[in-house]
Amino acid sequence: MSGEPGHPRVGTKDFLSVLDVSGTELAALLDLAARLKRERALGAAAPTAAALAGKHVALIFEKPSLRTRATFEIAVRELGAHALHVPPSSIDGEREPLEDIARNLERWVHGVVVRTFAQAKAAAIGAAASRLHVINALTDEEHPCQALADFLTLREQWGSWQGHTLAYVGDGNNVAISLAHAAAMLGVSFRIASPAGYELPPAAVAAARAVATGGATLTLVRDPREGVQGADAIYTDVWTSMGQEAEADERKRLFAPYQVNAALMAAAAPGARFLHCLPAHRGEEVTADVFESSASVVFDQAENRLHTQKALLLMLLG
Ligand code: CP
Ligand code: NVA
Numbered sequence: 001m002s003g004e005p006g007h008p009r010v011g012t013k014d015f016l017s018v019l020d021v022s023g024t025e026l027a028a029l030l031d032l033a034a035r036l037k038r039e040r041a042l043g044a045a046a047p048t049a050a051a052l053a054g055k056h057v058a059l060i061f062e063k064p065s066l067r068t069r070a071t072f073e074i075a076v077r078e079l080g081a082h083a084l085h086v087p088p089s090s091i092d093g094e095r096e097p098l099e100d101i102a103r104n105l106e107r108w109v110h111g112v113v114v115r116t117f118a119q120a121k122a123a124a125i126g127a128a129a130s131r132l133h134v135i136n137a138l139t140d141e142e143h144p145c146q147a148l149a150d151f152l153t154l155r156e157q158w159g160s161w162q163g164h165t166l167a168y169v170g171d172g173n174n175v176a177i178s179l180a181h182a183a184a185m186l187g188v189s190f191r192i193a194s195p196a197g198y199e200l201p202p203a204a205v206a207a208a209r210a211v212a213t214g215g216a217t218l219t220l221v222r223d224p225r226e227g228v229q230g231a232d233a234i235y236t237d238v239w240t241s242m243g244q245e246a247e248a249d250e251r252k253r254l255f256a257p258y259q260v261n262a263a264l265m266a267a268a269a270p271g272a273r274f275l276h277c278l279p280a281h282r283g284e285e286v287t288a289d290v291f292e293s294s295a296s297v298v299f300d301q302a303e304n305r306l307h308t309q310k311a312l313l314l315m316l317l318g
Pocket of ligand 2: 241242
Protein backbone atom coordinates (compact mmCIF):
# COMPACT_ATOMS: atom_id res chain seq x y z
CA MET A 1 0.00 0.00 0.00
CA SER A 2 1.55 3.34 -1.01
CA GLY A 3 0.88 6.56 0.84
CA GLU A 4 0.26 8.60 -2.31
CA PRO A 5 -2.06 11.58 -1.84
CA GLY A 6 -5.65 11.02 -2.90
CA HIS A 7 -6.21 7.42 -2.01
CA PRO A 8 -4.20 4.39 -0.94
CA ARG A 9 -3.42 1.39 -3.15
CA VAL A 10 -3.40 -2.32 -2.55
CA GLY A 11 -0.36 -4.44 -3.32
CA THR A 12 -2.33 -7.24 -4.94
CA LYS A 13 -3.06 -7.40 -8.69
CA ASP A 14 -6.27 -9.38 -8.28
CA PHE A 15 -8.95 -9.39 -5.59
CA LEU A 16 -10.14 -12.99 -5.52
CA SER A 17 -10.24 -13.32 -1.75
CA VAL A 18 -10.30 -11.03 1.27
CA LEU A 19 -6.98 -12.73 2.05
CA ASP A 20 -5.42 -11.04 -1.02
CA VAL A 21 -5.15 -7.81 0.97
CA SER A 22 -3.49 -7.14 4.32
CA GLY A 23 -5.44 -6.13 7.39
CA THR A 24 -4.06 -2.60 7.01
CA GLU A 25 -5.16 -2.46 3.37
CA LEU A 26 -8.60 -3.80 4.25
CA ALA A 27 -9.10 -1.13 6.91
CA ALA A 28 -7.84 1.56 4.50
CA LEU A 29 -10.25 0.32 1.83
CA LEU A 30 -13.18 0.56 4.24
CA ASP A 31 -12.10 4.06 5.35
CA LEU A 32 -11.96 5.09 1.70
CA ALA A 33 -15.40 3.58 1.13
CA ALA A 34 -16.82 5.63 4.00
CA ARG A 35 -15.32 8.77 2.43
CA LEU A 36 -16.73 7.90 -1.01
CA LYS A 37 -20.13 7.36 0.59
CA ARG A 38 -20.08 10.88 2.04
CA GLU A 39 -18.82 12.38 -1.23
CA ARG A 40 -21.37 10.64 -3.46
CA ALA A 41 -23.80 13.54 -2.97
CA LEU A 42 -21.31 15.76 -4.85
CA GLY A 43 -22.02 13.82 -8.06
CA ALA A 44 -19.80 15.00 -10.91
CA ALA A 45 -18.03 17.35 -8.47
CA ALA A 46 -16.85 14.43 -6.29
CA PRO A 47 -13.01 14.34 -6.14
CA THR A 48 -13.03 10.82 -7.62
CA ALA A 49 -15.62 11.43 -10.39
CA ALA A 50 -12.95 11.08 -13.10
CA ALA A 51 -10.39 9.03 -11.15
CA LEU A 52 -10.60 6.11 -13.60
CA ALA A 53 -11.24 8.16 -16.76
CA GLY A 54 -10.19 6.29 -19.89
CA LYS A 55 -10.32 2.89 -18.18
CA HIS A 56 -12.55 -0.04 -19.05
CA VAL A 57 -13.86 -2.79 -16.81
CA ALA A 58 -15.41 -5.99 -18.19
CA LEU A 59 -18.29 -7.55 -16.24
CA ILE A 60 -18.84 -11.30 -16.72
CA PHE A 61 -21.58 -13.10 -14.76
CA GLU A 62 -22.07 -16.85 -15.09
CA LYS A 63 -24.70 -16.85 -12.30
CA PRO A 64 -27.65 -14.52 -11.64
CA SER A 65 -27.04 -11.21 -9.85
CA LEU A 66 -28.94 -8.06 -8.93
CA ARG A 67 -26.78 -6.28 -6.35
CA THR A 68 -23.27 -7.16 -7.51
CA ARG A 69 -23.88 -6.44 -11.18
CA ALA A 70 -25.76 -3.17 -10.56
CA THR A 71 -23.30 -1.83 -8.00
CA PHE A 72 -20.22 -2.65 -10.08
CA GLU A 73 -21.74 -1.03 -13.16
CA ILE A 74 -22.63 2.11 -11.20
CA ALA A 75 -19.26 2.10 -9.39
CA VAL A 76 -17.37 1.98 -12.68
CA ARG A 77 -19.46 4.82 -14.10
CA GLU A 78 -19.17 7.00 -10.99
CA LEU A 79 -15.37 6.76 -11.18
CA GLY A 80 -15.37 7.92 -14.80
CA ALA A 81 -14.59 4.52 -16.33
CA HIS A 82 -16.61 2.39 -18.75
CA ALA A 83 -18.27 -0.97 -18.14
CA LEU A 84 -18.24 -3.65 -20.83
CA HIS A 85 -20.73 -6.48 -20.47
CA VAL A 86 -19.23 -9.73 -21.72
CA PRO A 87 -21.79 -12.54 -22.16
CA PRO A 88 -21.03 -15.55 -19.96
CA SER A 89 -21.08 -17.84 -22.99
CA SER A 90 -17.84 -16.11 -24.07
CA ILE A 91 -15.93 -17.75 -21.22
CA ASP A 92 -17.48 -21.23 -21.26
CA GLY A 93 -14.33 -22.58 -22.92
CA GLU A 94 -16.23 -23.90 -25.93
CA ARG A 95 -15.09 -21.34 -28.47
CA GLU A 96 -11.57 -20.75 -27.16
CA PRO A 97 -9.46 -21.52 -24.08
CA LEU A 98 -9.92 -19.36 -21.00
CA GLU A 99 -6.26 -18.33 -21.08
CA ASP A 100 -6.69 -16.89 -24.58
CA ILE A 101 -9.78 -14.98 -23.50
CA ALA A 102 -7.84 -13.45 -20.60
CA ARG A 103 -4.98 -12.46 -22.90
CA ASN A 104 -7.43 -10.82 -25.30
CA LEU A 105 -9.21 -8.93 -22.54
CA GLU A 106 -6.03 -7.49 -21.08
CA ARG A 107 -5.28 -5.77 -24.40
CA TRP A 108 -8.55 -3.81 -24.14
CA VAL A 109 -9.65 -3.49 -20.54
CA HIS A 110 -7.96 -2.81 -17.21
CA GLY A 111 -10.13 -4.95 -14.99
CA VAL A 112 -12.51 -7.90 -15.09
CA VAL A 113 -15.27 -8.46 -12.56
CA VAL A 114 -16.22 -12.13 -12.75
CA ARG A 115 -18.93 -14.21 -11.08
CA THR A 116 -18.37 -17.89 -11.75
CA PHE A 117 -18.54 -21.35 -10.16
CA ALA A 118 -15.01 -22.53 -9.35
CA GLN A 119 -12.66 -20.07 -7.66
CA ALA A 120 -9.93 -21.71 -9.78
CA LYS A 121 -11.55 -20.31 -12.93
CA ALA A 122 -11.34 -16.71 -11.66
CA ALA A 123 -7.76 -17.40 -10.57
CA ALA A 124 -6.89 -18.83 -14.00
CA ILE A 125 -8.03 -15.61 -15.71
CA GLY A 126 -5.78 -13.60 -13.42
CA ALA A 127 -2.84 -15.95 -13.83
CA ALA A 128 -3.01 -15.84 -17.64
CA ALA A 129 -2.97 -12.04 -17.92
CA SER A 130 -0.34 -10.20 -15.90
CA ARG A 131 -1.79 -6.73 -16.54
CA LEU A 132 -5.44 -7.58 -15.98
CA HIS A 133 -6.95 -6.93 -12.55
CA VAL A 134 -9.46 -9.67 -11.73
CA ILE A 135 -12.17 -9.13 -9.10
CA ASN A 136 -14.16 -12.02 -7.65
CA ALA A 137 -17.85 -11.12 -7.85
CA LEU A 138 -18.75 -14.46 -6.14
CA THR A 139 -17.55 -17.97 -6.67
CA ASP A 140 -18.69 -21.22 -5.08
CA GLU A 141 -15.88 -20.73 -2.54
CA GLU A 142 -15.79 -17.01 -1.67
CA HIS A 143 -17.70 -13.74 -1.91
CA PRO A 144 -15.11 -11.17 -0.84
CA CYS A 145 -16.93 -8.07 -2.17
CA GLN A 146 -19.91 -8.93 0.02
CA ALA A 147 -17.70 -9.03 3.12
CA LEU A 148 -16.36 -5.55 2.33
CA ALA A 149 -19.88 -4.09 2.40
CA ASP A 150 -20.81 -6.07 5.49
CA PHE A 151 -17.92 -4.83 7.59
CA LEU A 152 -18.51 -1.22 6.54
CA THR A 153 -22.13 -1.71 7.62
CA LEU A 154 -21.08 -3.23 10.94
CA ARG A 155 -18.76 -0.34 11.73
CA GLU A 156 -21.55 2.11 10.95
CA GLN A 157 -23.73 0.24 13.43
CA TRP A 158 -21.18 -0.53 16.13
CA GLY A 159 -18.87 2.49 15.81
CA SER A 160 -15.84 0.17 15.69
CA TRP A 161 -14.96 -3.45 14.93
CA GLN A 162 -12.57 -4.64 17.58
CA GLY A 163 -14.06 -6.42 20.55
CA HIS A 164 -17.38 -7.15 18.84
CA THR A 165 -18.82 -10.57 17.99
CA LEU A 166 -20.55 -11.50 14.75
CA ALA A 167 -22.61 -14.71 14.79
CA TYR A 168 -23.36 -16.49 11.51
CA VAL A 169 -26.16 -19.04 11.48
CA GLY A 170 -26.41 -21.57 8.64
CA ASP A 171 -24.37 -22.86 5.74
CA GLY A 172 -20.57 -22.49 5.94
CA ASN A 173 -20.67 -21.24 2.34
CA ASN A 174 -18.94 -18.65 0.15
CA VAL A 175 -20.42 -15.72 2.10
CA ALA A 176 -19.50 -17.25 5.47
CA ILE A 177 -15.93 -17.93 4.36
CA SER A 178 -15.28 -14.35 3.27
CA LEU A 179 -16.91 -13.04 6.46
CA ALA A 180 -14.65 -15.28 8.55
CA HIS A 181 -11.57 -13.95 6.74
CA ALA A 182 -12.54 -10.28 7.13
CA ALA A 183 -13.70 -10.66 10.73
CA ALA A 184 -10.35 -12.11 11.77
CA MET A 185 -8.42 -9.37 9.98
CA LEU A 186 -10.49 -6.59 11.57
CA GLY A 187 -10.45 -7.98 15.11
CA VAL A 188 -14.08 -9.16 15.16
CA SER A 189 -14.80 -12.49 16.83
CA PHE A 190 -16.78 -14.80 14.54
CA ARG A 191 -19.03 -17.59 15.76
CA ILE A 192 -20.66 -19.88 13.23
CA ALA A 193 -23.45 -22.38 13.93
CA SER A 194 -23.99 -24.96 11.18
CA PRO A 195 -25.51 -28.43 10.82
CA ALA A 196 -23.16 -31.41 10.52
CA GLY A 197 -21.58 -31.57 7.10
CA TYR A 198 -22.15 -27.86 6.37
CA GLU A 199 -19.50 -26.33 8.63
CA LEU A 200 -16.99 -23.72 7.56
CA PRO A 201 -14.30 -25.68 5.63
CA PRO A 202 -11.16 -26.44 7.68
CA ALA A 203 -8.96 -24.50 5.23
CA ALA A 204 -11.06 -21.38 5.74
CA VAL A 205 -10.88 -21.80 9.51
CA ALA A 206 -7.09 -22.17 9.41
CA ALA A 207 -6.66 -19.22 7.04
CA ALA A 208 -8.84 -16.97 9.19
CA ARG A 209 -7.07 -17.95 12.39
CA ALA A 210 -3.71 -17.26 10.73
CA VAL A 211 -4.64 -13.63 10.02
CA ALA A 212 -6.56 -12.95 13.24
CA THR A 213 -5.75 -9.74 15.06
CA GLY A 214 -6.88 -7.89 18.17
CA GLY A 215 -7.78 -11.05 20.05
CA ALA A 216 -10.44 -12.07 17.50
CA THR A 217 -11.57 -15.67 17.88
CA LEU A 218 -13.27 -18.05 15.45
CA THR A 219 -15.64 -20.59 16.97
CA LEU A 220 -17.61 -23.34 15.26
CA VAL A 221 -20.69 -24.66 17.05
CA ARG A 222 -23.62 -26.90 16.21
CA ASP A 223 -26.34 -25.24 18.29
CA PRO A 224 -27.68 -21.97 16.82
CA ARG A 225 -28.62 -20.64 20.28
CA GLU A 226 -25.10 -21.19 21.54
CA GLY A 227 -23.80 -19.53 18.37
CA VAL A 228 -25.72 -16.30 18.85
CA GLN A 229 -25.41 -16.05 22.65
CA GLY A 230 -24.46 -12.46 23.45
CA ALA A 231 -23.49 -11.69 19.83
CA ASP A 232 -23.60 -8.10 18.58
CA ALA A 233 -25.03 -9.12 15.20
CA ILE A 234 -26.57 -12.20 13.59
CA TYR A 235 -25.92 -12.94 9.92
CA THR A 236 -27.54 -15.57 7.75
CA ASP A 237 -27.66 -16.52 4.08
CA VAL A 238 -29.81 -18.78 1.92
CA TRP A 239 -29.73 -22.49 2.70
CA THR A 240 -29.32 -23.38 -0.97
CA SER A 241 -26.75 -21.38 -2.90
CA MET A 242 -26.73 -20.88 -6.66
CA GLY A 243 -25.72 -24.14 -8.31
CA GLN A 244 -27.00 -26.33 -5.42
CA GLU A 245 -30.67 -26.33 -6.47
CA ALA A 246 -30.81 -30.14 -6.68
CA GLU A 247 -30.10 -30.30 -2.92
CA ALA A 248 -32.81 -27.80 -1.95
CA ASP A 249 -35.27 -30.24 -0.35
CA GLU A 250 -32.62 -31.95 1.74
CA ARG A 251 -31.17 -28.62 2.80
CA LYS A 252 -34.59 -27.25 3.83
CA ARG A 253 -34.98 -30.20 6.16
CA LEU A 254 -31.47 -30.00 7.64
CA PHE A 255 -31.38 -26.24 8.07
CA ALA A 256 -34.90 -25.80 9.51
CA PRO A 257 -33.55 -25.52 13.12
CA TYR A 258 -31.21 -22.76 11.90
CA GLN A 259 -33.91 -20.23 11.02
CA VAL A 260 -33.22 -16.73 12.35
CA ASN A 261 -36.46 -15.80 14.12
CA ALA A 262 -37.46 -13.52 16.98
CA ALA A 263 -36.52 -16.12 19.60
CA LEU A 264 -33.02 -16.48 18.17
CA MET A 265 -32.57 -12.71 17.92
CA ALA A 266 -33.60 -12.48 21.59
CA ALA A 267 -30.72 -14.79 22.55
CA ALA A 268 -28.17 -12.33 21.09
CA ALA A 269 -26.96 -9.18 22.86
CA PRO A 270 -29.54 -6.44 23.40
CA GLY A 271 -29.59 -4.23 20.30
CA ALA A 272 -28.04 -6.93 18.10
CA ARG A 273 -28.37 -6.23 14.37
CA PHE A 274 -29.57 -8.63 11.69
CA LEU A 275 -27.60 -9.00 8.45
CA HIS A 276 -28.22 -10.91 5.21
CA CYS A 277 -26.37 -10.62 1.91
CA LEU A 278 -29.67 -11.00 -0.02
CA PRO A 279 -31.57 -12.36 -1.82
CA ALA A 280 -33.49 -13.59 1.26
CA HIS A 281 -36.15 -16.26 1.53
CA ARG A 282 -38.65 -15.21 4.18
CA GLY A 283 -39.97 -18.18 6.10
CA GLU A 284 -36.80 -20.18 5.42
CA GLU A 285 -33.49 -18.85 6.76
CA VAL A 286 -35.17 -15.75 8.25
CA THR A 287 -38.68 -14.90 9.35
CA ALA A 288 -40.45 -11.91 7.81
CA ASP A 289 -40.67 -10.15 11.19
CA VAL A 290 -36.90 -10.27 11.75
CA PHE A 291 -36.19 -9.27 8.15
CA GLU A 292 -38.49 -6.22 8.48
CA SER A 293 -37.51 -5.36 12.07
CA SER A 294 -35.57 -2.26 13.16
CA ALA A 295 -32.61 -4.60 13.87
CA SER A 296 -32.32 -5.41 10.16
CA VAL A 297 -29.61 -3.54 8.23
CA VAL A 298 -29.86 -5.59 5.04
CA PHE A 299 -30.47 -2.62 2.75
CA ASP A 300 -27.54 -0.74 4.29
CA GLN A 301 -25.43 -3.73 3.31
CA ALA A 302 -26.84 -3.56 -0.23
CA GLU A 303 -26.10 0.17 -0.44
CA ASN A 304 -22.59 -0.33 0.89
CA ARG A 305 -21.81 -2.76 -1.93
CA LEU A 306 -21.55 0.34 -4.13
CA HIS A 307 -19.26 2.39 -1.89
CA THR A 308 -16.93 -0.48 -1.00
CA GLN A 309 -16.60 -1.61 -4.63
CA LYS A 310 -15.79 1.96 -5.69
CA ALA A 311 -13.02 1.93 -3.08
CA LEU A 312 -11.81 -1.45 -4.33
CA LEU A 313 -11.73 -0.30 -7.97
CA LEU A 314 -9.81 2.86 -7.00
CA MET A 315 -7.26 0.97 -4.93
CA LEU A 316 -6.78 -1.72 -7.58
CA LEU A 317 -6.98 0.27 -10.84
CA GLY A 318 -6.36 3.87 -9.73
N1 CP B 1 -25.56 -10.25 -2.36
C1 CP B 1 -25.34 -10.45 -3.66
O1 CP B 1 -24.24 -10.76 -4.11
O2 CP B 1 -26.44 -10.23 -4.45
P1 CP B 1 -26.55 -10.61 -6.00
O3 CP B 1 -26.44 -12.09 -6.11
O4 CP B 1 -27.90 -10.09 -6.41
O5 CP B 1 -25.44 -9.93 -6.74
N1 NVA C 1 -24.50 -18.07 -0.92
C1 NVA C 1 -25.30 -17.41 -1.92
C2 NVA C 1 -25.00 -15.95 -1.96
C3 NVA C 1 -25.76 -15.15 -2.96
C4 NVA C 1 -25.37 -13.71 -2.97
C5 NVA C 1 -25.05 -18.07 -3.27
O1 NVA C 1 -23.89 -18.38 -3.57
O2 NVA C 1 -26.00 -18.27 -4.01
